[in-house]
Amino acid sequence: xxxxxxxxxxxxxxxxxxxxxLVEGQAPVPTNLTGKTVTLSFAGADGTSISTxxxxxxxxxxxxxxxxxxxxxxxxxxxxxxxxxxKVVSGAVVVFYPAKASFTLLVSPVV
Numbered sequence: 847x848x849x850x851x852x853x854x855x856x857x858x859x860x861x862x863x864x865x866x867x868l869v870e871g872q873a874p875v876p877t878n879l880t881g882k883t884v885t886l887s888f889a890g891a892d893g894t895s896i897s898t899x900x901x902x903x904x905x906x907x908x909x910x911x912x913x914x915x916x917x918x919x920x921x922x923x924x925x926x927x928x929x930x931x932x933k934v935v936s937g938a939v940v941v942f943y944p945a946k947a948s949f950t951l952l953v954s955p956v957v
Contacts, residue, residue, distance in 0.1 A: 851952040854923045859913040860951075861905070864932055864943040876910030877943065883935045884912055888951075890925030902932075926953040 850860050864884075865874035886898040898914060905911050912932065921928070929948040934941045 849949045849951065851954070852921060853956050854921060854953055855918055855956060856921055856953070857916055857918050859915045862912050862914070862932065862949075864910040864912060864934065876908070877934065877941075878908055879904050879910055879912070879934065880907040881936065885933045885935075886914055886930055887933060888914075888928060888930040890922070890928055892925065894925065896920055896928070921951070921953045923953050923955040927951065928953065 849862065852860070864877040864879065866877050867874045884902060884904055886902045888896040888898050890896065897920075901915050901917070901920075903913055903915075905913050914930075928951040930951065931948045932943040934943060
């Protein structure tokens with residue numbers, strides 16, 4: 847699943863909506879993130895992890911909306927495609943989004 851495609855050096859926030867499928871075959875609904883901790887695991891094509899500490903924020907708790915703001919040197923075309931997954935923690939409960947497969951971020955050269 848490709849959620850974003852950007853150019854190398856991109857620093858504008860990337861927005862994601864975390865969703866749950868409550869009933870198989872029906873449309874997913876936004877995950878309520880109120881009172882929960884959200885982090886992002888993110889790696890380049892060679893498996894090297896990208897630091898996302900302090901770069902992820904919840905911007906709409908009830909709507910399940912989060913933003914990842916990459917640093918100027920975080921996203922390199924040579925490491926594309928990137929794969930990521932959000933981790934949502936509420937007490938002892940841990941859930942990953944997306945649940946089935948990580949999302950893909952494609953990064954192209956500037957020129």
